[in-house]
Amino acid sequence: MNAPLPRAKNLRADTAWVIYQILENGKSSRECLSTVQQRHLPKDSAWLQEMSMGAMRQLPQLQLWLRALLDKPLKGNKKILEHLIMLGFYQLAFSRVSAHAAVAETVHAASVLGGDGLKGLVNAVLRNFQRQDMHLQRSDDPIIQSGMPKWLYKTIHTCYPSFAGTILAQANEIAPLWLRVNRQKVSMDTFTSALTSADIRFTLSEEHPDAVIVQTRTDVVSLPGYNEGWFAVQDGAAQLAAAYLLPREGERILDCCAAPGGKTGHILETAPAISQCIALDSDKKRLIRVEENMQRLGHTASIIQGDASAPDTWWDGQHFDRILLDAPCSATGVIRRHPDIRWLRKKSDIDALVILQNQILTALWPTLKEGGTLLYATCSLLPAENSEQMQHFLSTHADAQLVPIIAGETPDNPGRQILPGEQQMDGFYYCRLLKSFRNQSVER
Incomplete structure (x- = not known):
């Protein structure tokens, strides 16, 4: 299904577009995230990634709430508004975004996505979500709780019966930022000293002599030595x-x-x-x-x-x-x-x-x-x-x-x-x- 990139730059509309491209058109986040991120400042670009990927982790629960609150599915060029509504749910249930901003800005984004006539519907669904305290009504189905498709949930349990719980829990964690120090350019001591001077917290790994694990959330290109080739990002x-x-x-x-x-x-x-x-x-x-x-x-x-x-x-x-x-x-x-x-x-x-x-x-x-x-x-x-x-x-x-x-x-x-x-x-x-x-x- 075709959904053109929103003409006007809008954080929530762009995020809904990414979610739509992944779920409806099978595009990878690598393909579509960069398309919209380049329209935004780094801070907003990071928010866009956090919200869209967060929605991927919680998708089964978001879909369950959507089916409960939306009387009938939206079709055609209005389908993208379902993804916008789920983004609204994610903000209200799983993020630090204020409830007022989550609702008001998400409703406004409906216009950017060509849904002027459905702004009232988007607003009503999100208000009902708030009134009914839906964020507290989580499914007790372990598959929905895992945030995984059924086939993969079952496959992991079959292949790793003793470790399935840990694997599934890890799948919903935020991956740490690993760097590999380029020793052709800089010594480990020089690089770690530069991180310390920049107030960047990090740890080292015994099994990885060239690795630094960054603990401070930061933009990679702003780290010391990026332009000089001191390091590469590598798990x-x-x-x-x-x-x-x-x-x-x-x-x-x-x-x-x-x-x-x-x-x-x-x-x-x-x-x-x-x-x-x-x-x-x-x-x-x-x-x-x-x-x-x-x-x-x-x-x-x-x-x-x-x-x-x-x-x-x-x-x-x-x-x-x-x-x-x-x-x-x-x-x-x-x-x-x-x-x-x-x-x-x-x-x-x-x-x-x-x-x-x-x-x-x-x-x-x-x-x-x-x-x-x-x-x-x-x-x-x-x-x-x-x-x-x-x-x-x-x-x-x-x-x-x-x-x-x-x-x-x-x-x-x-x-x-x-x-x-x-x-x-x-x-x-x-x-x-x-x-x-x-x-x-x-x-x-």
Whole structure:
């Protein structure tokens, strides 16, 4: 359904437009948030993101209230007003916005969205919400309380019966801001001293020698050293990729599905004397981000647009010493960071993703030299994309050997699954494989 961007800049109208684009048109927040945020000052831009993503976290409850208070659904070009009303509910029930502003400004936004004739309806619904103290009337259905679609709620309980409660709770937390210090530009001591001088609170992580976790809510570009390339924004789980890949001097490395380039940068910082690092991605627009990040951080990478499942279209025939495959996945491990994922992803998507991951793995394997390493990574929680994917690959490729990352790994239980919130990290999966030499016997 089409809903053009509101002609006039209005904070609540723009926020309702983002919610509408995600839920009705399947657009990601990455696609539509930036479109409206550039119309607003940084403070208002942050509010827009907080409200729209908050609505994603509480959507089942918001929809329940909407069905209770709206006599009949709105249709056609008026459908967006339902999303505006739900934004009003979110402000009244879950935010610090004053009740007066939540109602008055939301009603005014109806006009901006072309709903002059329905301002009275929007006002009446929001006033009824207040009069009936609906914000206190929360569903006791655990699925609605979780803020998850039913299929994902059940899948998490099936896959992680002992940890489901923690995983679901983490999905509705605000993700911490992790930075990776670029040691090619600045020392950890210099950077942390600059943060302290700027009155920015932070903590460090024992498992992440290059990481700083920022505790003060702040705009990233205003942090010390941003323009100088002192740091990159990268979650702790993603920062483990370079450590698990173990790049070495003189090696040729492929970072596959590389955009926006966080792991590429870390590889080059970890092993600046490697022969070549190729950053491959199929998305031309996202590769622009890779180039921008490399320039800001002061790194040089070979940036190539190409389909990872079709190396014949971009590979020059020279084998890679190491391959990092950050595979396309359901992204179910980063839902707290991108709450819209829970509504964009469908149960039917998983089988297609598993097939695609296997196609990419199978296509890339011949480009890896004998004795080379492939690190498989996803930001998924689902075993079908992770351990089961690796079990299948190991069982169908006699020259693939598991190289454990953590104790207890076996071909029947390969890789490290990180759950959301573990050491403050996002959900992630890693598995490291070695390509055997032809005359090397492989035990199964």
